Amino acid sequence: MKFKAWTFLLLCNLFWSGNMIVGKWVTDYFSPIWMVSIRWFIAFLFLFPLAFFLEKPNWLKIIKENYIVLLFMSITGTFVYNWLTYVALQYTTSLNASLICALNPAIIMIFSFFILKIKIKRVQVLGLIFSFIGVLLVITKGKPFLAFQLNYNIGDGFMILCVIMWGLYSVIGKKANHIPPITTIAITAFFGCLATIPFLINTPLDFPNLTSASILGIIFIGVFPSFLSFLLWNIGNRMLTPAVAGLSINSLCMFTAIISFIMGKQILISQISGGIIIVSGIILSSNLKLNYLNKRNEIVKNYTNQG
Incomplete structure (x- = not known):
């Protein structure tokens, strides 16, 4: 079950890395x-x-019985989070944005502790630290202390708000476990679209400026980072705790580096090392290795007893 959950979450973050670039x-x-x-x-x-x-x-029954949770998820995760992300990308650099996104797992853990009353294990904290170090190595090209020398701007402030919105969405989304996952995303997508209508009236679309490539880009964002990513995230988030699932967000930097390499940009040894550390932190916090060993020992024990 955990392997399947992490496969979904990593695919989800792969598509989200495409959203950052496109x-x-x-x-x-x-x-x-x-x-x-x-x-x-x-x-x-x-x-x-x-x-x-x-x-x-x-x-109608699902909406009537769960309208508070669904509306909250629609506003935080579907509308505000995505809007703030695109506003932030107009002002800040991808380096700053990646650094701030690395705060996601910590924020989700904190919200999980206070809202869901989920205990945080020491191994999860250790995995979080590992992943954060990996993120720093990736985005600072092996010089993590550069993170403290960056000049932050209004875009960075928007990114911090993004992290808070995503933490709330992930934690509150756990309360919608009894609602089928595709139905949950369909309803929140609908409500999220409705929430944008009042703002669209005062923001006309510049049709003459559109190109076929830009239209293909927005279609890509609608299919992969929206439809598929949010579906995979909600399924994976239900299989694990929000605090553990949140650690997968740090893989965004690793996937961004890979995509950049495919697009012809140079990848440094520090970025490869950082990606390995990120994955190590995820495995450590999710106890994948421990669960595998326990399952293997159980199989061996049962086989021995049968013999």
């Missing part, structure tokens, strides 16, 4: 609020029929 480019053609509205409209077009045929939910 999203920063697409903001030259679409305003942040239009990007949020269009990406979730596209995602809803996939989510609604999928939920309707696979999960067959009673839509």
Whole structure:
């Protein structure tokens, strides 16, 4: 179960790394609020029929009984988080944004402790530290102390708010475990789109400035970082605790480095080392190795008893 959960979470972060790269480019053609509205409209077009045929939910009953949680998830995770991300990318550098995103696991752990009353194990804290060190190595090119010499701007402030919004979304989303996952994302995508409408009226779309490449970019964001990523995140988040699932977010830097390499940019040894440390921290905090050894020992014990 944990291996499957981590596969979902890592794929989710792979698509999100694509959102950081494509999203920063697409903001030259679409305003942040239009990007949020269009990406979730596209995602809803996939989510609604999928939920309707696979999960067959009673839509009105689910919304009526869970409207507070669903509205909260829609506002924090679907609308505000994504809007703040695109606004931040207009002001801050990818280096600053990556550093601040590394705070996600810590914020989720803190919210999990205070809201869900989930105890934080020492091994999780150790894994968090490992992952954070790996992130620093990746984004500072092997010179982690440079992180304290960066000049922060308004975009960094928006990114900090993004981290807080995602922490709240992840933790409160745990309270929607009884709702089918595809149905949950479909409803929050719908509510998230509705929330953008009042802001779209005062932000006209610049149609003459659009290109075929920018339209393909927004479609990519709607399908992969929106539809697939949020679906995979919610499934993985339900299989694990939000605090453990949050550690996977640190893999964003590793995937960004890989994509950059494919696009022809140089990758340093420090970035490769950082990626290995990030994965090590994730494995340590999720107890994957420990669970594997316990399962193996159990199999050996049962086989010995049968013999």
